[in-house]
């Protein structure tokens with residue numbers, strides 16, 4: 001970048017909002033793409049020219065206007081906890097870190113309006129004062145921002161009841177576009193689907209309004225089972241039944257629980273499969289009775305008073321499960337897949353028979369468009385890219401459809417995104433194609449069914 005341009009940048013945003021320390025620029029150009037050995041190789045050298053951390057909405061708008069005027073690529077960043085290199089700048093330019101735009105603007109009855117850079121845990125703390133709570137959030141809620149979750153995530157804690165991001169969990173958003181004159185648009189209804197999980201390719205989200213619900217008292221429970229079949233049947237029962245008020249229903253196959261180092265004292269039997277559940281206090285006793293019916297034994301309970309105080313069971317679920325496996329052995333990686341509700345036992349059986357301990361079962365029960373799904377985040381012991389795709393092919397062959405997490409291309413991993421609509425919105429909002437370059441797949445891919 002020329003000295004003249006750098007001068008303009010300093011003038012526009014103030015030198016204090018531009019990161020100039022080389023190592024920090026490198027750090028803020030990365031996310032958790034290294035979960036994938038495939039992406040790790042592809043993205044290790046990608047780096048922004050400058051990282052800008054605007055401290056006001058006006059500064060953010062000004063830096064985007066400068067990028068449009070000078071045709072500089074822009075990649076938005078929340079906390080950089082994405083797993084597919086979503087926040088990695090492929091072609092240099094500016095990384096714009098939203099983390100200082102973190103004010104709650106309004107908490108109402110059933111909704112909250114908040115700036116995009118707010119960390120999700122801080123947001124929930126503020127909401128709880130009003131006796132309300134968030135519907136869904138990722139297991140990275142301590143670090144992750146609400147804007148980053150909406151633009152780069154999918155679901156998480158709460159999804160077993162409230163579904164994924166595109167199931168009414170975003171009510172409206174304000175978005176800055178990259179037109180000749182940068183403008184802010186308010187987006188509602190169906191149009192939100194052009195921004196949810198679109199990696200910031202269609203605009204920079206500045207604020208969002210999301211639904212909130214009356215607060216519950218969540219008890220955390222871990223139950224062990226001798227067979228994976230019992231663990232799956234029990235958790236399906238809890239996930240399915242409306243009589244159970246739940247926030248999290250997870251199953252991990254043995255020996256995954258032994259990877260959870262902080263739970264060493266709790267995980268005494270290495271060959272037991274474990275269900276991790278967040279359940280409303282009033283349902284807790286009944287849950288234990290139900291577990292006994294499926295030959296399950298409670299191995300850990302945290303009463304509601306301990307919820308969100310220190311480490312919680314959600315710290316071992318969703319993609320945190322993979323993180324604990326990686327801490328145990330760097331060769332672990334993972335897949336994302338949907339089992340079929342009626343064939344889940346058959347599919348799990350076939351996978352175990354074919355791959356043995358090379359693939360370990362991890363299921364998150366969730367609702368997607370109202371439908372209950374046993375969503376897999378299986379651990380895979382990595383040998384080579386070829387072998388990884390052999391495993392993916394087999395999952396697809398038996399109908400346990402994989403959303404490939406080993407690609408940075410938007411939509412290439414499935415999720416049934418409205419890619420064509422997102423591509424059209426990009427043309428409208430980002431005519432110079434500056435936003436998160438190279439993440440949008442080619443025209444032919446977008447058109448494919």
Ligand code: FAD
Nearest residue numbers: 078079080081082086139145147148149152153154200205
């Ligand atoms: P970032 O990673 O910074 O950004 C994500 C994407 O959004 C990028 O493409 C970025 O360019 C874009 N972006 C960021 N902010 C904006 C903005 N304001 N406007 C427009 N675009 C923007 N994901 C889940 O969905 N559920 C989980 O339970 C879950 N668990 C995880 C566990 C672990 C241990 C890890 C490492 C990851 C997990 N993830 C999960 C992935 C990730 O943590 C979440 O998706 C998270 O919400 C991303 O938030 P972030 O602030 O870190 O976003």
